Amino acid sequence: MSGIQWPRVKQILDGAMERWKTEHGRDAKMRGAHEGRISWNTKEDLATSSPYDKVLIDPDKVGNGRSAETNLIRILRGPIGGYRRMPSGGPYLTREEIEEIATWIDAGMPD
Template identity: 40%
Template sequence: MGFQRVKDILDQGMAAWEKQNGKADLSNHGPTFSWTTKAALLAASGHNKRLIQPELIGNGGDKTNLVIDLRTGIASPALRMPKGGPFIPDDQVQEIVDWINQGCPD
């Protein structure tokens, strides 16, 4: 699996959220919040937290802020993303974990 599959999962998750909730305004996540390209995703931060911490690439995908946010939420109280759902299915989140653990291949 490569980046395009990860992008598709995130894009589909956002599309499902927007279908249920209306147009999303992601500007409050921060200026680098993006997954339009692999480089953008690897450099992305949301609410001043790196989505994929570089030291976790290769072994630790389940500990990245991106995955924690998609599974349970980071903030206190925990707020799973996308806020209020619908949420990305667990098997698709696992695909993202596997991609990160594989070193984020193209």
């Protein structure tokens, strides 16, 4: 899989939040649930979001095959450090969607 660009990543994350809302019957309280900021209006917002002091995308892990070590990819795949898999309670991103985001990080997060 190659050629993944930022608009596709945003679409995947926005789509996941739509599915969460449908499943749970309310908007997610993202600000309240995540101590510290979490947002993805821009890719910089996403990368630098740091809920509970866990930066979502450590720059050292971008563009060099280490996307699996980022907190974003880790928490989309399963629980980390006492925090549940996200989005909390599901529905979770599909394996393919997570793979797309990982591919994008490994490609250096292209616009």
